[in-house]
Amino acid sequence: MNPRxxxxxxxxxxxxxxxxxxxxxxxxxxxxxxxxxxxxxxxxPEPRLxxxxxxxxxxxxxxxxxxxxxxPLTLEQLSQLLWAAQGITDEKRKFRAAPSxxxxxxxxxYVVVGNVKGLKPGIYHYxxxxxSLTLIKEGDYRKQLQAAALxxxxxxxxxxxxxxxxxxxxxxxxxxxxxxxxxxxxxxxxGQNIYLQATALGLGTxxxxxxHDEEVxxxxxxxxxxxxxxxxxxx
Amino acid sequence: MNPRxxxxxxxxxxxxxxxxxxxxxxxxxxxxxxxxxxxxxxxxPEPRLxxxxxxxxxxxxxxxxxxxxxxPLTLEQLSQLLWAAQGITDEKRKFRAAPSxxxxxxxxxYVVVGNVKGLKPGIYHYxxxxxSLTLIKEGDYRKQLQAAALxxxxxxxxxxxxxxxxxxxxxxxxxxxxxxxxxxxxxxxxGQNIYLQATALGLGTxxxxxxHDEEVxxxxxxxxxxxxxxxxxxx
Numbered sequence: 458m459n460p461r462x463x464x465x466x467x468x469x470x471x472x473x474x475x476x477x478x479x480x481x482x483x484x485x486x487x488x489x490x491x492x493x494x495x496x497x498x499x500x501x502p503e504p505r506l507x508x509x510x511x512x513x514x515x516x517x518x519x520x521x522x523x524x525x526x527x528x529p530l531t532l533e534q535l536s537q538l539l540w541a542a543q544g545i546t547d548e549k550r551k552f553r554a555a556p557s558x559x560x561x562x563x564x565x566x567y568v569v570v571g572n573v574k575g576l577k578p579g580i581y582h583y584x585x586x587x588x589s590l591t592l593i594k595e596g597d598y599r600k601q602l603q604a605a606a607l608x609x610x611x612x613x614x615x616x617x618x619x620x621x622x623x624x625x626x627x628x629x630x631x632x633x634x635x636x637x638x639x640x641x642x643x644x645x646x647x648g649q650n651i652y653l654q655a656t657a658l659g660l661g662t663x664x665x666x667x668x669h670d671e672e673v674x675x676x677x678x679x680x681x682x683x684x685x686x687x688x689x690x691x692x
Numbered sequence: 693m694n695p696r697x698x699x700x701x702x703x704x705x706x707x708x709x710x711x712x713x714x715x716x717x718x719x720x721x722x723x724x725x726x727x728x729x730x731x732x733x734x735x736x737p738e739p740r741l742x743x744x745x746x747x748x749x750x751x752x753x754x755x756x757x758x759x760x761x762x763x764p765l766t767l768e769q770l771s772q773l774l775w776a777a778q779g780i781t782d783e784k785r786k787f788r789a790a791p792s793x794x795x796x797x798x799x800x801x802y803v804v805v806g807n808v809k810g811l812k813p814g815i816y817h818y819x820x821x822x823x824s825l826t827l828i829k830e831g832d833y834r835k836q837l838q839a840a841a842l843x844x845x846x847x848x849x850x851x852x853x854x855x856x857x858x859x860x861x862x863x864x865x866x867x868x869x870x871x872x873x874x875x876x877x878x879x880x881x882x883g884q885n886i887y888l889q890a891t892a893l894g895l896g897t898x899x900x901x902x903x904h905d906e907e908v909x910x911x912x913x914x915x916x917x918x919x920x921x922x923x924x925x926x927x
């Protein structure tokens with residue numbers, strides 16, 4: 458190669474690497490898993506970014522609550538809970554409400570809706586990018602979910618069940634075996650946000666970790682692995 | 693046995709079972725792991741149970757912060773962070789700030805103190821029952837911890853590092869293999885509380901999950917398994 462060709466090559470390389478460093482297209486191409494189910498879509502009301510209960514008060518008051526009244530949740534309450542679980546809190550960088558190892562975000566959130574004002578019972582998928590729910594299948598699946606969750610009554614009686622479903626490989630492809638640990642830790646981050654947000658809204662929830670994974674996956678119709686169920690209701 | 697002896701026996705059995713049901717001594721005998729290290733003990737200031745930042749605001753503002761000023765934390769701030777991590781929030785039943793599968797509480801909290809007003813540098817163990825710190829060994833171990841944590845700078849530069857150390861068998865003896873999953877999820881619950889409390893206090897932290905477990909354990913002088921490190925500093 459003559460010197461002119463080399464300098465062209467260098468200039469092109471500088472442009473390409475500047476583009477890669479500044480715009481990070483590789484980050485978005487393999488990091489943003491934007492699952493869009495086909496089905497009726499419900500736009501959720503905007504979450505509020507300030508509230509009435511302080512962090513300290515919510516931590517002090519938070520308890521695992523297993524008994525709920527037969528009362529509906531509002532769409533605003535469900536919107537707020539889903540935002541606290543996995544909502545986008547940094548529009549530009551698409552960071553979420555709960556931290557994730559290497560921002561790999563292995564979780565998809567499914568909602569088993571039984572009793573929410575203005576929302577037909579069914580199984581929904583939460584889309585954090587649009588802050589919307591997509592109906593996967595219609596019907597009240599709470600009793601089926603309860604059966605899959607070793608018959609824990611609170612699952613069947615809650616107004617909704619928020620289910621955290623892991624797609625491990627999103628994280629393990631970067632971190633290997635230790636990635637599983639990070640995924641479970643992230644389930645805890647998300648879960649604590651749900652707990653605290655429920656407390657701040659005057660709602661009750663409990664972390665349910667014991668269930669038949671495959672049966673829950675089948676009910677949801679997901680290819681991922683259910684890791685945590687959060688029944689939520691009016692205490 | 694004659695009828696009189698039988699009725700005495702029945703009366704005694706009723707008393708004993710009433711005692712067992714009401715006071716649950718078996719719960720405390722095997723569930724309360726009250727580790728008391730020998731060493732200088734520092735009583736922490738009482739945590740505040742209300743604050744200025746709402747749950748929603750803290751979730752919205754929380755970020756992973758890796759750069760800290762060379763400024764000390766106050767003892768009040770450290771007290772508040774430790775309370776949010778593992779403080780007792782139900783005096784009677786000894787429930788804690790973060791939920792735990794079957795209330796088995798597998799975690800002990802160690803603090804690598806470097807720069808806290810009124811507290812000599814050293815490695816401390818947090819006693820949630822007394823809300824106190826016990827000095828295990830004196831000296832600034834932050835650089836050693838940084839080296840064990842794949843040389844992540846923020847570990848060495850933080851005012852303190854809060855280390856979550858798991859004693860798996862406390863949980864796995866009840867839940868078997870699945871217990872490991874529950875322990876990691878609990879690390880996430882605790883971690884999210886630390887994140888949100890730090891945000892509410894205007895402090896910065898980041899979840900560090902990558903380190904050489906045995907080396908960190910050796911620095912702390914613990915028989916448990918370090919699972920998470922939270923460097924905390926003034927951003």
